[in-house]
Amino acid sequence: MKAKIFLVAIAVAVLVALPWLVSTPLLNAAVQMLIAALFAMAFSFLCGRAGMLSFGHAAYFGIGAFAAVHAMNAFGGAGLLPTPLLPLVGAGTGLLGGLIAGYFATKRTGVYFAMITLALAELLHALAPHLKGTFGGEAGISSFRMPAWGFTFGSVTEVYFLTLAWVLLCIGLLWLLGLTPLGRLALGLRENGHRLRFLGYNVHALSTLVFAVSAMFAGVAGALQSLNIEAANYVVLEAHVSTSVVLNSFIGGVRVFLGPAIGGAAMTFFGYITADLTRVWLLYQGIIFVLVMMFLPRGLVGELVERFSGGERRSGGTALLDGGWRLAGFAMAAAGCVFLVEFLQRFLSTGYRATATGENWPPIELMGFDWSPGSPLTWLLPAALLAAGLWLLGAANKRAAAQQEALA
Amino acid sequence: MTFSSLVRGTAASALVLMAGSAAAEPLKIALVETLSGPQASTGLLYRSAVQYEIGKLNEQGGFGGEEIVLAEYDNQGGPVGAADRVRAAIADGAQIILQGSSSAVAGQVTEDVRKHNLRNPGNEVLYVNLGAEAMELTGEKCHFYHFRVSPNAAIRVGTLVEGMREADALGERVYAMNQNYSWGVDVQENTKAAAEEMGFEVVEETLHDVNKIQDFAPYVARIQAAHADTVITGNWSNDLLLLMKAASSAGLEARFGTAFLDQPGNVGNAGAVAEGHFVSTPFNAETNPDLSGPFVEDYKAATGHYPSYVEPAAAFGIRLLGEALGQVEPTEAGVDVTALAQALETVSIETPMGELSIRPEDHQAVLPMVVQTVSRDAVYKADDTEFGFKPVKLISAEDAAAPVQDSCEMQRPG
Amino acid sequence: MDQLVFALLNGTIYGLLLFMVSAGLTLIFGMMGVLNFAHASFYMLGAYFAYTLEPLTGFWAAILLSPLLVTGIGVLVEKFILRRVHAFGHAHELLVTFGLSVVIAELIKMGYGNFPVDYRVPPELRFAAFSISGIDYPFYRLFMGAIALVMFAAIYLLLTRTRVGIVVRSAIYRPQMVEALGHNVPLVFMGVFGVGAGLAGLAGAVAGAFYTTNPNMALELGVVVFVVVVVGGLGSMGGAMLASLLIGITNSLAVGSNLRPADLFALVGQRDWAEQIGGLMTVQLSSLAATLPFLIMLIVLVVRPSGLMGEKE
Incomplete structure (x- = not known):
């Protein structure tokens, strides 16, 4: 246990010191990696902990992203919602979207659940271009990070710290959630939903809640992305956003706590490095994924944990x-x-x-x-x-x- | 030609830090294109055109006595990747950003450049849009540091219907079939706008989902029912191919006027189906052969293929940029971007097709267009088929130009 | 009236094409419980193989050989990849096929380039079967429809009327028992997966010539095929046929209509109100055609989750 706390403390210290250690382009990549890590963590709260494989998490990521951009434009980064608090909007809309979608999706389980989430996300993606007012059409909606609390938010470093703070906060919250009854019951959902029902729990309400919490954190990740690129475009609703979060999480390992985060960060970094080196980086990504699924079914981090903990x-x-x-x-x-x-x-x-x-x-x-x-x-x-x-x-x-x- | 396509991240920015004030920096140009994934095909064409022309500029001595450095960044097909890569490019010291495929990416890039310039006065960067044709880029979203060197929807449609009318191929009943997003809507609006002047009637207009339709037969049935003589469509890639194939197999008599029929693979895949259809583009190698011929042959010698689709416009755009670079003095950081932008507003070059310049009001290129038709008589064949694009009419830059949009309110420096 | 006939005919043929692709998918799912994300990739491989073979063997041999090659690839995938992952659970099987679909798409791009290839319907098949009020109906569409019908009949007969069919069907329900009776269940699985992939390959070889053969064709069709299988009821061959036709015909009718959601409100006298709302209310149904399959799938999943003809959840 002590070793774990020590490791986490070192990791956080490195993350905080990062702006002084790496160049601006790499810091940029780090912001993307943090967002991907949080998104994967949000997804894995649903998939790893509660055992519900969602193929439509881009929807909640996107909802958060658009809500944040609209809020940014409406409040101008001042008043009730200064720039650093904008991810709250993402959280709120993500939660709401998750409650509604989750209510329908969690009526079913297994493959059917996956297909409903896929259908919902595809529906939103297909409708988005028609609603130019909300989703801004093809060019998307653009915004501007306004100064607040004495920061200009004009430099990458400031954006990095803002993102880091939110991502650490959210991962901390997810960890604490795992200790609450809700977190324990989510595990029960994965292991044996029928038994939970016999024990008198309202399984549907419970799954809806877990779904909504996952969507809420996905919404925060979306909002952070909007803050980062100061825009939102309906391509964030595309299917490949949904699938890449699935890939990232499974490569890291959905059932170990920080596995998805490390998977998300690592694959984003991999894409960042290789995309400019080779034209076929997607092929390498696909091959890596297939190999991981075949030979390291618990994911990279999951397999490491297994090795070091007595196997x-x-x-x-x-x-x-x-x-x-x-x-x-x-x-x-x-x-x-x-x-x-x-x-x-x-x-x-x-x-x-x-x-x-x-x-x-x-x-x-x-x-x-x-x-x-x-x-x-x-x-x-x-x-x-x-x-x-x-x-x-x-x-x-x-x-x-x-x-x-x-x-x- | 030496292209350090792998100049990346740490190394490059470390260079920037170390070099400091010692000597003038070489000018860095960043190509932020889609080089991987489903939409990579067009991005790779821009890449070869840009490499070719920057190579030419460097052969002529580069800029300020140094070679111009071209760095390539893969935007991974989307605005998110593009935002990231634009920042990386700027951090690596790039002062000019080139991009062309996808108006969604262009929308992000132009906004990112605008914001960067607002935040970093004195360290501006320039965005040269090689081919994103959405109207709003020179409309609502126009700004002083964005330049479009390709045509837009208004120019495409205007020249297309004019050329088709002249060739007696337009008819009176026109059907507007487009993809349901800004580009398709722009084409549809411009088709309607041209109706009165060109003496035709838009009998019906349809917007359909982008790249999601497999079976166009129902759409063709609608065209048939409307008794259209001509179909004007902004469709590209698969949406265009499937539409034409469905039309041909239904025995539809209507002619197609298109914007992107010259995309590689289209004629090869459609074969005889494409014969007799029209397209309006900024270049045709058969027009002014004594000027075009050497250009396409030299291009082929350097890149392995004749320039097609988006390549000529992108290449001429870089040439125009080179001309403007000749008007400004190198500075310590590379180039004074504001002076370069001002120069770009005034210079003009002679391309094999005619004069190319950029008008200062909205930074839209004013360029000649060639209306052409798919024919067996064409000199340069497309996709190793017996067909090629035969020019019908060369429309001069002046005549091709479309009015400045009212929505463009450009803030000029100083 | 002619328009309606054409719309129905077009929709039916498109539906039959969807069935050709989804038949293999639903067969594999019913059999092994694997939702095969790479299925549309087999469709694409079929088209590209046929394109490659055509100059060497001619069109007819190409569309016969190409499915065989795809079957071979399907068998290899099952034997060396899926079987290994099987022990880790269905989620892993699904994900590994997803990874495969990425790899296949990238390999195709590497080998054949990013642009569509010139794989076309041979000239001798390019004629009109009949024409109504001036519109020709291409023979090749009917040909595709006929192949789909033959395929449906063959699978149906094979599964219900032959000994092999009995073994396959019983292996779905009681694999251990079938194994105990002396049948080689892994071999049956491998065979079914191979045949399923081959069917998709055949669909690709036939349809690739009519539509386009390009590296994104798997992406374009992939999701719709899922919708078909889910709407029809996972594992139900008849359901897949019904769902394919339903989606094909709805699509075709929607494209032909100018209806807008706001027009529905006209029935209760609220058209003006609906038009004021704008947004989705005033979008024409024809531009929403590609959205409809998802709407259908959503409705079916919520109302009748096991699909139109599925048996159990």
Whole structure:
């Protein structure tokens, strides 16, 4: 427990010191990461804790975003709603939207629940362009962060601190919520809803409430995004916003408390870094997601927590060695895979196809070297890397399994 | 040509900090485009046009004796990513931002630039809009640091109907079929506005969902029922293809007047279905062949393909920007953006199509347009098919221009 | 009157196309309880494979071979990916198929570029079947409809009249018992998944030529197909057919009408009031056509959650 508090304290200290540690573009990315983290946490309160998989959380994120922009324009950042308190509007509208949508959606469970949330979000997304007054049409609604409380909110640093404060507050609240009866009952919903009903609880009201709380925090995340980019556009209601929060949360691990936040932040950062490096970063994202789902079903953080909390019975040394081998194998396989994908992508691009005519296949530059498509080396090298990496992974896994068995 | 497309984040901004006052900074231009995801196709075209023209500028000595640095940022297809990347670009020291595909992204970029300039007087940045054609960008949202070098809905529709009438292809009954968002609505409004002058009647107008319709047969049945001679549509990509295919398979006689028929893949996919339909664009390689020919051949030598769709307009826009850069002196930070903006209002260049300039009232490009039709006789074939775009009429910049919108109230500096 | 006939015919054919794609999806769901997000990607693969094969084998062989290839891919996906994830629960299966759909879309873009490819209906099939008051009705639409009907009949007969069908249906309800009786249930699952994917591939190969074959075609159709399956009742083949037709015909009729929600209020004499409200009240139904499927799905889910012909929740 003490170790955990210590870790969290260090993490918060690093987050607070961040503006002095990194450059402005990275700080920008950090704001996005914080918002994605909060959104994933809000989603996971519903999905991880209460076991309800929603495919339409973009709706509540969007509702919060638009409400905040309208409030920003209406109050001008002064009076009752100074700029730093704007996320409250997002929370309020998110809660309201969540109550209404949740009332219908939580009448059903499982796949049906997921489909209702999807339908609601798609309906909102399809109607939004028709309501130009509310959603601003294609160009969206623009706004301006007004100075308040002695801050101008003109610099990224100030926006970062505002976002950080809200995100930490909300994550803290979510943690506290987990300790209240509502939080415990939400767990019960996930494990066995029928039994809760027999115990005399109103399951529908309970699920609606959990849904609404989740939507409320999603609304805060939406409002923070509006504050950050000073605008809202109906594309925030698009299906890919809903699905990316699902992906992020599951990659992090929905059932460990900070898993979704770390997943959200990590994937946003991944997108930020790779989007400018490669044109096919979505492909890498998809591959990573599929691999995580197949081999680390508890998510990255969930799997780590599992390792460190007693699942491992071998001595630290051999486990570390194994981890090292696995990492090496994984790195080799990944390098081979990335090489292959990047080479193929360049090889198949229209630009290259236009220059390659007949027998003339000019070499392709990749990672500082020229590679000829005709030479076997070009294809053998990544294939060998991939094969060797996979073999190493397999061997390490086998060894670990054998050792576990020997100890058992 | 050396493009440091990977100039990113930390490294670049560290450079900015270190360099300080030692020497004049090279001019940094940021291309904030959609380079990945479903809408990447158009973004990648802008990229090749921009790379080509900046390469040309650098061959001619760059700016202030230094090479112009072009950095590319992937806005990931949406306004949120764009907002983020615009900030990153500005933090990396970019003074000029280029963007073209998607008016939604353009709406965000132009507002972000406006706000940045309000907050940072003396450190302004310039936004050169390469192809987002929504009217409001030069209307309600116009501001001094936004320049559009492409046509807009009014210019497209105005020239299109004029060219079609001249080719005797317009008829009297026109059906307006558009996508239900600002661009489609703009096209519809402008079609109605042109009706009286051009002597046709808009028999019916329909707005449909964007990129969600799979089956256009019911819409075609409506066009048929309205006995339309011509369909004017701002549809692009799949919505245009599906509409034309459905029309052709229903044996619809009506001709199509379009804004984006020249998007790569369209003619290839539609084949003979596209024959005889019209499009109005800022360029056709067959017009003024002695000037256009060298341009397209050189472009192909550099990029691997003939310039098409949005590429020529974007390329000419960068050329105009280069001309304006020639009028201003380099400063320590790179360039005085306000002076550059003022220069952009006054300069003009001769493109293979004619004169291109930007009018100071709303910063909309005044450019010649070519009305063209899909034909087997075209010299330059599209998508490796037997069809290409044959010019019908070249409309001069003056004649193509549409009036300034009343909603534009530009705040000028000083 | 002719207009109405056309609207109904168009709607029916579009509905039949939706059925072709969703048949495999509902089969897989009924069988394995997996909502396969990658299903529309199989549809897209079918179209691209057929496009690739066409120059080599001709159109007819291409639309026969391409579904077979897609079946093969479906089998591999089930054997190496889904089976592994099965133990982690349905949510994981659903999510892994979602990841796959992203990967497939990106790979297609890498291989074939971002723009539509020129996969077209062959000239010998490009003629009008008949024409009413000047409007031709393309033969190929009828052809697509016929394939869908044949597909429906074949699946129905296979499931109800053959030994294989009996094993498959019983494996849905009592997999352990079927296994105990000596049937290879994993093999049955693999087969069903492969066949389901193949059906989507066939739909893609046939429809890709008529509509467009582009890297976003899975995205465009994906959600509507879900709607069909949910509205019809998860796992019900007849329900999928009914829902497909319902959505196809509503769509077609909505497009053809100029009705606005405000006009409904005219029935109670409140048109002016409704028009003053503006907003949604004055939007034409034809521009809301793509929204209707979701509205239908919502209504069905709230009123009759198991779908039109579903059996249980």
